[in-house]
Amino acid sequence: MxxxxxxxxxxxxxxxxxxxxxxxxxxxxxxxxxxxxxxxxxxxxxxxxxxxxxxxxxxxxxxxxxxxxxxxxxxxxxxxxxxxxxxxxxxxxxxxxxxxxxxxxAGWIKELNEEHIPETEEYGITSFLYKRQHPFHPKRFYEFLSELPEEIVRSKGFFWLATKEQSAGLVSQAGKSIQLQSAGTWVAALTEEEQQQTLKDEPELSSRWHPEWGDRLNELVFIGIGLDQEAITRELDQCLLTEEELKSDWRKLEDPFPDFSGR
Known part of the structure; x- marks a missing residue:
């Protein structure tokens, strides 16, 4: 090819x-x-x-x-x-x-699998994986995606919105283009029987299974030139639900994202 x-x-x-x-x-x-x-x-x-x-x-x-x-x-x-x-x-x-x-x-898949691509400092080209097992506030994360730093050439990965507990989201960005779609249903949203069968078929999933959230998490890869990893990470962390928001009714949060049909 x-x-x-x-x-x-x-x-x-x-x-x-x-x-x-x-x-x-x-x-x-x-x-x-x-x-x-x-x-x-x-x-x-x-x-x-x-x-x-x-x-x-x-x-x-x-x-x-x-x-x-x-x-x-x-x-x-x-x-x-x-x-x-x-x-x-x-x-x-x-x-x-x-x-x-x-x-x-693809480089983003290797980063997602934690096969880090060595930085090339001479040209400032770097990549990194952002991984958190807490939900994003939909409005704050939407605003983050709407104002991505121009240094980001490519980003792709899975995200978890607090208002969409059933469906995993997939974001794919290249240059100024951003595509959003469903990445299917979280295993944690399946019936107990379906969960057990999936965990049996995919034993590696058990190693990252959260006792409360299951397989729900955010895994986003960023590739760019002159990336400020600390700043991007800090902005994304601010998109996560706060401790107070975690205790509230997530369904009432403002959500500008389109519907995801995971099932």
Whole structure:
């Protein structure tokens, strides 16, 4: 699976906020995909990335993009090219593609599995995992997502809203694009019989099973340039329910999020 990245336009494409319709790259009026989403998805799933047009950027800029691509997809082989000129043997009949490996190769998944990607201090590209087993206040977390620092290039993960105890949320951000959707039902929201069967089928889940919250938790990965991890962590901690709010009726909290249909 080969993805071609335009070295000259890469940063602009991530921050453009444009859709495929805006670019006239689709005729489907219902296709609302953002350019940045599509670009990041392709980078994360590829096993070969060709960084093209490196003759149009400085050597330092090309190196920085390569480091960022490696952070987004640590498993991919990265080739550089001008005018798309590469050795065909690097991409043809290699029989190198492994669907399972590609599905788990993205940098955010590795961070989620606590396989930390080493920082590259020279270019300020870092990543980190935010993990808490307390619910988010929906209004405060919504406001956080609405004002993400521009240094965050990619963030993705699961979140737990106090007002939605049944459904896990999934947030996927690439550049200026943010997608929110259900990630299914928390195991803790299932019947006792269903819980026991799931824990039997997935024994590793028992190791992180909270006596009160079960498997409900927040796991968010952030990848970016010049990230202030302490500041982002502090802001997210402020989105969690306070001790007083934990004792209140969570259903009455203001919730600007759309409905999640986990079941």
């Amino acid at each position: 080969v993805t071609v990245v335009d070295a000259l336009r890469f940063a602009d494409d991530l921050e453009s906020g444009e859709t495929l319709l805006d670019r006239k790259q689709t005729e489907d009026e219902q296709d609302e995909r953002d350019v940045s989403d599509l670009l990041i998805d392709q980078v994360e799933f590829a096993d070969v990335i060709i960084l093209n047009k490196i003759d149009l950027v400085s050597a330092e800029a090309a190196d920085a993009i390569k480091v960022l691509l490696k952070t987004l997809n640590p498993e991919a082989k990265i080739l550089t090219a001008s005018y798309g000129q590469i050795d065909p043997l690097d991409i043809l009949n290699t029989k190198a593609f492994d669907f399972e490996k590609a599905s788990q190769g």
